[in-house]
Structure formats: C-alpha cells, structure tokens
Amino acid sequence: MSDVADRVKKIVVEHLGVEEDKVVENASFIDDLGADSLDTVELVMAFEEEFGIEIPDDAAETIQTFGDAVKFISEAA
Amino acid sequence: MFDLTGKNALVTGASGGIGGAIAKALHAAGATVGLSGTRVEPLEALAAELGERAHVLPCNLSDADAVDALPKQAIEAMGSVDILVNNAGITRDQIFMRMSDEEWQSVLDVNLTSTMRLCRGVMRPMMKARWGRIINISSIVGATGNPGQANYAASKAGMVGLTKSIAYEVASRGITANAVAPGFIATAMTDKLNDDQKAKINAQIPAARMGTADEIAAAVLYLASPEAGYVTGSTLHVNGGMAML
Numbered sequence: 608m609s610d611v612a613d614r615v616k617k618i619v620v621e622h623l624g625v626e627e628d629k630v631v632e633n634a635s636f637i638d639d640l641g642a643d644s645l646d647t648v649e650l651v652m653a654f655e656e657e658f659g660i661e662i663p664d665d666a667a668e669t670i671q672t673f674g675d676a677v678k679f680i681s682e683a684a
Numbered sequence: 685m686f687d688l689t690g691k692n693a694l695v696t697g698a699s700g701g702i703g704g705a706i707a708k709a710l711h712a713a714g715a716t717v718g719l720s721g722t723r724v725e726p727l728e729a730l731a732a733e734l735g736e737r738a739h740v741l742p743c744n745l746s747d748a749d750a751v752d753a754l755p756k757q758a759i760e761a762m763g764s765v766d767i768l769v770n771n772a773g774i775t776r777d778q779i780f781m782r783m784s785d786e787e788w789q790s791v792l793d794v795n796l797t798s799t800m801r802l803c804r805g806v807m808r809p810m811m812k813a814r815w816g817r818i819i820n821i822s823s824i825v826g827a828t829g830n831p832g833q834a835n836y837a838a839s840k841a842g843m844v845g846l847t848k849s850i851a852y853e854v855a856s857r858g859i860t861a862n863a864v865a866p867g868f869i870a871t872a873m874t875d876k877l878n879d880d881q882k883a884k885i886n887a888q889i890p891a892a893r894m895g896t897a898d899e900i901a902a903a904v905l906y907l908a909s910p911e912a913g914y915v916t917g918s919t920l921h922v923n924g925g926m927a928m929l
Contacts, residue, residue, distance in 0.1 A: 645853060649811060 611658075611684065612677045618653045619673060622646065632674040640673075650676075658684045686909040689714035692762035693908065694755070696745065696802070697772030699726035701871035702821065705897035706769055709905045711737060715767065718758040745772050745798040746790060755805030764813065765806045767908045770799040770843070771821040777832045788835045795839035796846070803850055803861075816859035817908045820847045821900070824867045824923050840865075844919055851917030860916035862907045867923025870894040891924030 616630045625640050636642040636650065651667045654660070654676060660683045662670075670676050693710045697703035699721035707717045707730060716737040719727045724742050731738040739761040743754045758765050773795045776787040799820055810816030825833055826840025844863050851861040868874065868885055874894060877885070886892050903920050906912055921929050 645811075645857070652808065652812065 609677070609681070611681050614657055615654065615673065615676050615680060618657060619650065619676075622650055622653060630673050632672070634673045635671055636673070637671070654680060660684055685911060686713050686905055688767070688905075688908060691715045691766040691908075692718070692758070692764050693767035693769060694718040694720060694741070694758045694762075694765045694802075694806070695769040695771060696720045696743070696798070697821075698730060699723045700771070702866065702869060702897045702900050703769075703771040704730055705901040706771055706821075706904045707738075708734065709898070709901035710767065710769075710908060713905055713909070715908075716762050718762055718765070720754060720758075721772065745794045748793075748797070748801065751798045751801045752805060755802060759809065764809060766810070766813070766815060767817040767819070768802060768806050769819045769821065769904055769908075770802055772798065773821070773823075773836075773839075775833065775836050777836070779832055780834045783834060791835040792839050792842075795836070796842040799843055800846060803846070807850075807854065807859075810859050811854065811857050814858040816854070816857075817912075818847070818850060818859065818861040819904050819907050820844075820861070820863045821904075822847075822863040822865040822919060824865050824921065824927050826865060827919075827921075827929050828927050847919070848917045855916050858913075860907070860913065862912075862915060862917065863919040864900060864903045864907065865919050865921045865923070865929075866895060866900050867921070867926045868894045869900060870896055889924040889926045891926075893924065895922060895924055 619630050620627050623640050623642055634640055636647055651662050655662055658680050670679055693715045695703055695707045698707045698719035707719055711717045711734050718739045718741045720741045720743045721727050722744055727740045731740050741757050744750050776791050778787050820843045822843045823840040825837045829837050847861045847863045900922055903922050
C-alpha cells in the first residue's frame, strides 16, 4: 500500500474510530464507516492539514470512499 | 465564575452602545477582544480605554468581501476567534407598503447575511479547536414583529433560525450557538426620545424601565462562558418582561 493510503487510513481510523481492516478501497465513509456529514467535513480538513493541500468544496463532495480520498490526494499532493 | 482568560472574542458593532458594553464585559472577564465596526474613531477610543488585549478591526458589514476577510484578520491579530458576537445591526424603518427593495436588502445584508458570513468564517477553526461560542444579538421584534420594521424584524427572526440550525450542526463539537434578544435598551438612540415618549414605552414594560447595555452584556458574558457549555440553540430574552417567550 502506498504511503498516501497509509496516512489517509490512519486519519480515518483515528477520526471515525473504526477497525483498520474496515477501511478498504470501496468503503464509503458515510454508509460503511459510520461518518455523519460533519465527520466528512472534518476528514477533509484533516487531509488538507496532513498533506498540505487545499480541497475545494466541490471536490470534497466527490470524495465518498476511502479509495476516492487516496486517489484525489495522490493526484493533488 | 465566567473566566474568559485566554479566549479571543470578536465583537461586531463595538462602536455602538450595546456592542461597546459587550466588549467591555468580555474584556473584564479576561478575554482578548477584537473590536469591529464601521466607524474607526469610537473603536480606537474603546481600545484605548481597554488598554491591553484589545484590537481594532474596522469592517464595513455591507461589503461581502470585507466581511469574509474579517475572521482571518481577527485570527491574525489575536491568534484565534473562540467567541463570536454578531451584534452589529442597522434599521431602515418604513411602513411595509412603502418599503423599497433597497431598504429591505440593506438591512438583511448587514444584520443577517453578514452574521451568516462571519459564523461560516469562524466555524472551521472552532471545529478544530473543539470549542466555540457564537452569540447572535437578535431583538424582541424578531419574535413579536413591529410596525415599520418588517425588514428589521425579518432579519432578527432570521438570526434566530440561523442560530438554531448552527447549534444543531456543531453541538457535538463543543461549539454552542445562542441568541440574545434585547427589548428596549437605553442607548444614544433612545436618549433622543422625549419624556412623554419614554413614559409610553415604559408603560409597556413590566419592569417599568428600559434596560441597560450592561444588562445585555451580562447575558452575552454568560453565554460566552465555559459554564454555559450545555446551553445551545436558545434565545435569551432580556426585555424586562415586555414579552415572555
């Protein structure tokens, strides 16, 4: 697994309090990992901080799954 | 009780009677205050009176870009905004059938839209800090209505709905959002009324007198305090019993 994926996974596990093995490619933050809409905003904020990038609101809305997040950040960072 | 040492508060309309009293009360409780308003002179005078822990942050609240920039300026000056008091407001009274689009829009822009922009601007850092206090100064007329003030009453009622919705969204993050709704408060504006006019107003108030700016400031101080952490989405009516809501 790439470095980006590891770091994203760590944030998701810490923030949502889920088991690491639940955080898979297609895991939806809201449907599978129990995030509410505010959690998703906070996850994006945490990603921005960790990777020193800016994730605009319209892009943030497209980040639904763990895989989406890793893909977006890999391209942006 | 009510120790705000280490907290940074941004107060809009700090050049006015109520806003100035709010800034003084928060400052006296130990907070650093960012004094915002349109008129620089009274802000400078208040900052000089307060001495340390006071910053002047002029802002024209009818200018959307300036309003969006204000939270950033406040954070630059103070390090954070832990307490936001949206106190600035204007009136453009007119009977409703004669009310122009401009009279409507200018009041909504300054009273309601700027409040929304400032709340939005401070939300992200407050969420990260897991602590925040938003206090929006509404008005009794937002709940009761008032002839000649359809625009003002709508803006003040709008602030209550805004406050409650924000309170729902961020309660789990240690942020509270409340409104304070003053009744008749003695200010420079009410000083101009003659004795007959004052007597008529006082006759409508069970407490038989106008309130003071300090009595509004005390309500704000309470809602800003750590002790009020379980109070959110509420409207604290400070009106001498004029409307028991």
